[in-house]
Amino acid sequence: MYALVDGNNFYVSCERVFRPSLVGRPVVVLSNNDGCAIARSNEAKALGVRMGHPWFECRQLEEQHGLVALSANFALYGDMSDRMMAVAASYAPRQEIYSIDESFLDFSGVRGDLVAQCREMRTRILDWAGIPCGVGLGPTKTLAKLANHIAKTAERKPGSYPKELAQVCHLGAMQTSELEALMAATEVGEVWGVGPRIGFQLVNAGVKTVLDLARLDPVAVRRRFSVVLEKTVRELQGTPCIELDDAPAPKQQIMCSRSFGHPITRGFDLATAVTEFTSRVAEKLRAQESAAGALVVFIRTSPFRPDDPQYSGSTTVPLIRPTADTSELVASALAGLRRIYRKGFRYAKAGVMLIEFQPRGRVQCELDLGTETGIPDEGVAATRDKSKLMAAVDSVNRRYGRGSLILASAGLEGAQRPWSMKQERRTPNYTTVWSEMPIVRA
DNA sequence: TCTGGGGTCCTAGGACCC
DNA sequence: TCTGGGGTCCTAGGACCC
Numbered sequence A: 001m002y003a004l005v006d007g008n009n010f011y012v013s014c015e016r017v018f019r020p021s022l023v024g025r026p027v028v029v030l031s032n033n034d035g036c037a038i039a040r041s042n043e044a045k046a047l048g049v050r051m052g053h054p055w056f057e058c059r060q061l062e063e064q065h066g067l068v069a070l071s072a073n074f075a076l077y078g079d080m081s082d083r084m085m086a087v088a089a090s091y092a093p094r095q096e097i098y099s100i101d102e103s104f105l106d107f108s109g110v111r112g113d114l115v116a117q118c119r120e121m122r123t124r125i126l127d128w129a130g131i132p133c134g135v136g137l138g139p140t141k142t143l144a145k146l147a148n149h150i151a152k153t154a155e156r157k158p159g160s161y162p163k164e165l166a167q168v169c170h171l172g173a174m175q176t177s178e179l180e181a182l183m184a185a186t187e188v189g190e191v192w193g194v195g196p197r198i199g200f201q202l203v204n205a206g207v208k209t210v211l212d213l214a215r216l217d218p219v220a221v222r223r224r225f226s227v228v229l230e231k232t233v234r235e236l237q238g239t240p241c242i243e244l245d246d247a248p249a250p251k252q253q254i255m256c257s258r259s260f261g262h263p264i265t266r267g268f269d270l271a272t273a274v275t276e277f278t279s280r281v282a283e284k285l286r287a288q289e290s291a292a293g294a295l296v297v298f299i300r301t302s303p304f305r306p307d308d309p310q311y312s313g314s315t316t317v318p319l320i321r322p323t324a325d326t327s328e329l330v331a332s333a334l335a336g337l338r339r340i341y342r343k344g345f346r347y348a349k350a351g352v353m354l355i356e357f358q359p360r361g362r363v364q365c366e367l368d369l370g371t372e373t374g375i376p377d378e379g380v381a382a383t384r385d386k387s388k389l390m391a392a393v394d395s396v397n398r399r400y401g402r403g404s405l406i407l408a409s410a411g412l413e414g415a416q417r418p419w420s421m422k423q424e425r426r427t428p429n430y431t432t433v434w435s436e437m438p439i440v441r442a
Numbered sequence B, C: 001t002c003t004g005g006g007g008t009c010c011t012a013g014g015a016c017c018c
Helices: A010-018 A042-046 A060-065 A074-089 A114-128 A141-156 A176-184 A196-204 A210-214 A218-224 A227-236 A267-287 A326-340 A379-400
Strands: A002-007 A027-030 A037-040 A068-071 A094-099 A102-106 A133-138 A168-170 A254-264 A290-301 A312-323 A347-359
Touching: A002 A010, A002 A074, A002 A114, A002 A141, A010 A027, A010 A037, A010 A074, A027 A042, A037 A042, A074 A094, A074 A102, A074 A114, A114 A133, A114 A168, A133 A141, A141 A168, A141 A227, A176 A210, A210 A227, A218 A227, A254 A267, A254 A290, A267 A290, A267 A326, A267 A347, A267 A379, A290 A326, A312 A326, A312 A347, A326 A379
Parallel strands: A027 A068, A133 A168
Antiparallel strands: A002 A102, A002 A133, A027 A037, A094 A102, A254 A347, A290 A312, A290 A347
């Protein structure tokens, strides 16, 4: 039996832990650059704020209804996530951390009343981490996801589902008739794996509810749609097709991209941004002990400014020898940037993606054919020295905070970083920076 | 004025191999 | 009219997830 544990309105809940005055009020958390709403409290949802709703379109709700908007504080959310995941992990032999606010638990071999245990877990997460959760149980991951949806909706919208299913819902422990009634009351688009496109096609074909989907013939679904949707149908029928993945493979690509706080025209400013983004991906690359064989750089103007001349450039830069060294990666990224940069455009976004990974320490070297590469061969010993340097940089930045040690080409002063994000409403890093720790006065 | 940032998997089609 | 029969690898694009 699987459970899905999911934090309610997670980013908003994290903020409310340290600002209890926000409880009961409409709150949204905004994306980078305070662009659009990426988390909404129930009260904000009730005001009609959509997921991804641009802030400039709903900001009038600030005055009209006291909507509170906060800039995203991902350092805080990541730390709160760790706390929540740790409590959940203590209730089952295996856990898959599926996203920042969700984990699957595998209760195989666990005896006793699972609903009671999940209720206790939910209470403990609320007490210890301060995060309210919904828990869904089912014999497959897709059914656990569906159960979680029912648990949260039953709590948020009284009357939508039987109220005893609120907070914790177990689809694996009920009569078929009861399960089918719940499926018939749920739209097909709520199913994990059914997105807007497939959902539209299904509804057009008369498959409107989860029950309609669960009753389709998996073989026919595979023919007409795909093997992916076939698995979804089988999982709804109770046959596990998607395994719990508690040891995710290393990533195959690592990306860092951002929209700028202001439009950028100068190549120099793009270069500081590309340096910073490359430093970030290089750090992540080293954390998973990989080396990259190539990287992609891209820059583009804003599609939301149709009156501006539009340009989008991207290029793949192969690396002579796979590396995880920040300075080598940055040199290649900047070489790529020089190739794609065009004068006279107002750039809105840039990004760097690392690809073609190999495990570090097992790096394929090149055959020296005496060709003029222009790159001096420093040999394996030099590579080893550099990896020590990188390890030192990473450990300094872990200890003293990101950005303590950087490449100078990332820009040392604010004036050299005009692209930096707009974050006018960010809350303190309550749990990760000593100087920002909240102080309680008795 | 103002519109996020990361990922994965599957499929179809083309190039190429013997 | 009729043009072999298998394969692999790579890429682009589309769909999904949070």
